[in-house]
Amino acid sequence: MSGNAALRLRLAELGLSHAELAHRVNQHIEKVTGRYGGCSQRTVRDWLNGKTAWPHQKQRASLEAVFDCTAEELGFTRRGAKRLAPxxxxxxxxxxxxxxxxxxxxxxxxxxxxxxxxxxxxxxxxxxxxxxxxxxxxxxxxxxxxxxxxxxxxxxxxxxxxxxxxxxxxxxxxxxxxxxxxxxxxxxxxxxxxxxxxxxxxxxxxxxxxxxxxDSPAQFRAWNLIAMLNNQRGRHADAVAAAHAARVTGITRRDPMYSSLAHARTAVGQSNIGDRQAAVRSLGLANEALSRSRHEPRPSWVAFYGPAELHALTAVVHGRLGENQQAEGASHQALAMLPNQFRRNRSLITARLALAQLHQDDLELATATASTVFDLMDGAPMPGRLRTLLGDFQRDLLTLSANGRAAREWGDRYRTEWSRT
Structure with a gap:
């Protein structure tokens, strides 16, 4: 194949389109210079067809950051240098x-x-x-x-x-x-x-x-994680306070997407302390802020957040409040909208969906849903949050029906998969 075969191979490995690569390069340039880069799909095509053999320094450094290798390993050559095969x-x-x-x-x-x-x-x-x-x-x-x-x-x-x-x-x-x-x-x-x-x-x-x-986005990220950590520790009032701190960082005033995430995180903490009215109000604010959000360059860590994640957090809130039918519906909406690359998040949402179904006494459907978590993870080690959710499911299932057929079949699968992961 003519042109830059090495770059074409790397692009295929990451599954990036020309537009997505240009966007990632421009994001890296903005992170350093404060100004969004000028790469376009045409720029990427010029790299791939060999028209641009050696991008200028900012683009070159950004490409190296995106692909985690040198420009030479991406198939680029300085003028007069011999091109190396991948x-x-x-x-x-x-x-x-x-x-x-x-x-x-x-x-x-x-x-x-x-x-x-x-x-x-x-x-x-x-x-x-x-x-x-x-x-x-x-x-x-x-x-x-x-x-x-x-x-x-x-x-x-x-x-x-x-x-x-x-x-x-x-x-x-x-x-x-x-x-x-x-x-x-x-x-x-x-x-x-x-x-x-x-x-x-x-x-x-x-x-x-x-x-x-x-760095306001970095401070927001830290407060967001602190809120999550406090909820895991059972310090739910502290989680609400941390989510509030995230809401007042500078980035939330400039970008409603961050404001939406902060409100959603607040709602989770409020549901954990049983304040339904406040939690529902925070979810409403999260939805309103997200509706005002526009597609614009953001740090890659926040790519997980959007309508699908907001539905997932809505399911968490309703589940905490004992509103299992609403939790089930929000989980289905989240799964329908979640991008494919978020395998771990899909597994978490599926486990919460199974819990919502279980708490509505639909044991057979719940165990069938929970079993798909193992298929989604495909034998990969399960992170602690997912193991905890499945452990909660196992405990509640045994409480409801320790000797039923669905419980026995699930228990066999649970023990088999647990020993593998």
Whole structure:
């Protein structure tokens, strides 16, 4: 195939369209420069057909961050240099990292630190490399120890570069923001795995880094995770307070999508303390804010939030309030709208749907729904939040019908799958 075969292969691996690649490159440029990049579908076509053999520096650094490899490995060549064929073993290494999530593979997947002592915009892009990969790994598999370690290693690399190099105040703030992003990935991985003490420690660090970065979206992200952590710990009043803190960060005034997420997170905390009126009001505010939201560049971590996730959180709220029919309906709406790449989220929503059906005494339908969670995860290790939900389902099922046929069949599947994951 003529043109840049290596880039074409990488694009196919990630399943990105030309427009999606241009958008991701432009997002990275905006993160560094403060201005959304100018890449278009035509730009991507020029890269693929070989018309542009060596993109300019900002685009090149952004491409390296998106694909976690060098421009040369993407098939680009400097003028006068000989084009290298794509290396199959590199593709195998990348796929191995995504499949296994091992800390060793994660370490090898990222570029080595630069020896330069003066840090600039290109260093910000270089040090952000791997963030998209970690987010994709979380969407697919969920939180686990290897993801946490990989994220912390990247955060340490960023902070080490800051300690060893000099930079303008603007670049320093952007690097603190990058470190906060990686630390937030580690914190979220622990929340998903229900390693709560580790999550708290990482969130303390994340909040400090976000403050040093003067980064409102990073501060919002930290407060959002703190609200989730407090709900897991049973500190529901503290969860409401954290969600309120997220609601008053600067980014919520500029982007109603963040405001919607903060209201939805508030509703979850309010439902946990039994305040139905407040929870329903917060859900209404979340829906109203989301209706005002427009499609615009945002950090990749927040890609999970949209109509599907709001329906999922609505199901959580109704489930907490004992309104199981409404919880079931919201779960169905969430599953119908959820993008395919969020496998872990689909599994969580399905488990909550099974609980809502079980609490309406529809045992056969509930156990059939719960069994599909194992099919969705396809033998992958289950994160702690999902294991907890299935454990709740098992306990409530045994309470309702310990000896019924549906309960026995589910119990056999539950024990078999539990031993595998």
């Amino acid at each position: 290396q199959p073993e590199e593709d195998v290494r990348r796929r191995t990292f995504i499949a296994s999530g091992s800390a060793a593979a994660a370490a090898s997947a990222f570029p080595a630190p630069s020896s330069r002592t003066t840090l600039g915009a290109s260093d910000v892009l270089r040090l952000r490399a791997g963030l998209e990969t970690l987010h994709a790994l979380d969407d697919h598999q969920g939180g686990h120890t290897a993801l946490e370690r990989a994220a912390l290693a990247r955060a340490d690399q960023v902070l080490s570069s800051l300690r060893k190099g000099s930079a303008t105040e603007r670049v320093r703030r952007r690097l603190f923001s990058v470190a906060a992003d990686f630390t937030a990935v580690a914190a979220w991985s622990c929340i998903d795995a229900r390693a709560l003490d580790d999550a708290q420690r990482h969130l303390d660090t994340c909040m400090r880094l976000a403050g040093l970065a003067q």
